[in-house]
Amino acid sequence: MLLLAFGIFPALYAVFLSFTRNGAFVGFENFQRVLSDYRFWPAVQHVSLYIVVWLVVLTLFAVLLALLVHGLHARWASTGVRFFYYIPGALAGASSVMLWLFLLDPTVSPVSGVLHALGIETFVKAVSLDNLPVVFTLIAFWAGAGGWIIILYGALNNVPQEVMEAARIDGAGPVKTAWHIQIPLMRKWISYMMVMSLAAGTQLFVEPRVLSQASKGVVPPDYSLNQLAYLYAFKQNDFSGSAAISILLLVVAAGLSALFVFRGGLFERD
Template identity: 30%
Template sequence: MGLGFVAPFLSVFALVFVAPIAYSGYLSLYRTRLIGGTTFVGVQNYADVFGDTHFWSALARVALFLLVQVPIMLVLALAVALAVDSGRLYGAGVFRLSIFLPYAVPAVVAVLMWGFLYGPQFGLVAGLNRTYGWSIPNPLGPDLVLASIGNVVTWSYVGYNMLIFFSALRVVPLALYEAAAVDGASPWRVIWHVKLPAIRGSLVIATIFSIIGSFQLFNEPAILRPLAMNAITTDYTPNLYAYFLSFSGQQYNYAATVAIVMGAFTMVIAYLVQLRGMRGMGDR
């Protein structure tokens, strides 16, 4: 009877999750040539990916994005959550809603909106330069486009992570605050020694989600690419690289291999972060 209840979910799960992964794994073991057709090549595609400079440059770019953008986003989200939870913030409900609203904006709309603001010929930057005679650097230029993408992602997901942290803060036992007050702990000590340890699980979860999102970076560079001229190449991120390999280069087998390698890489990194975070919770 239990299997009967979960059968609808298992059917959809197998159809939209397991089957595509299995098919991608199957494709990655073959190669289609103009002469000879589709042939089995085993792990040759994987060897080619690990020797592909385009793939490694794309991976290095998203790794840099992760190391810079994710800490900034999570610190901002944590600061907002702590401010709302403090009970000292005037209009906390409105403030919380205003921070969360960007997450409700569809990703495509958000990127197009920011792309218009960034536009050096028609957007806000161009208007400021023309009106005041300024020389604001092009946000979509080769040197700043990655930071501009990071700004879009941060704007969109600070509210999402803030909600995770705030929800965790709301279930911290009041006895811990009372004990801290009896001991004469300052507000900063309460944050450092009570609140942060109590929500460590949520911090780990938000970090894992952010890591996965960084390695899957696709929407923002794909949508900004026509506006950024040559700053965003077809191999700007691994997912963008796989997309253009498949839909522009007709290299479905190699694109599937790139996707499988990135999935495995993301899974390993997320697992290591989770293991380290949960081990710290166990030590406590």
């Protein structure tokens, strides 16, 4: 019932809105109007760039950190590090962004020396459009990577010990073992991580909205597609246009997710 009430029914209603206007069927008119909006394609570019940076950074570092934690032989060290990774995930999205507002402001940041070394002298420069994909990736990694590291750590625990022992007997070092044995056996979990992270990345909203308010408009209010859909619905009172953006976003995200699912063999039997 909950799935019908809060998942399927709203999705079907959004489809209905995207093909109608004031209750009348208008075909693809709403989609054409949205696609011709001067704000749409810059928002697509912003979200696409962020997703590419986010998925690459998440995949590389989450897999690497999971392998490093799994390689710790002391049980207390492994448990402590996993708990440390998971702590940032306890912060809500808006709270995490507020924390990063202080970290990105060179005048109050505890890492101001690093910011100055990177040539960032002011908060406005830190949240310039060129830096935002990296900024949003840092925020997302801080808040969500810990959970994925723990999941990948669990996947590594399922690698048969006989296989690992055979690799050691054959003289394979940690790097070769990880590249030829552990990572291939983690393929399904990595694909699952990428599908879920892709879905979350396309919903970019809280981070640019909070930064837009904090930077007094340096970050535009229509930076992401979700923000643009919000403006259509609640600023322009155009729920049909907002639904059209949502459906376009859903179709693209579903297509990319299907690619990850089939390429990653997520539903293949071992």
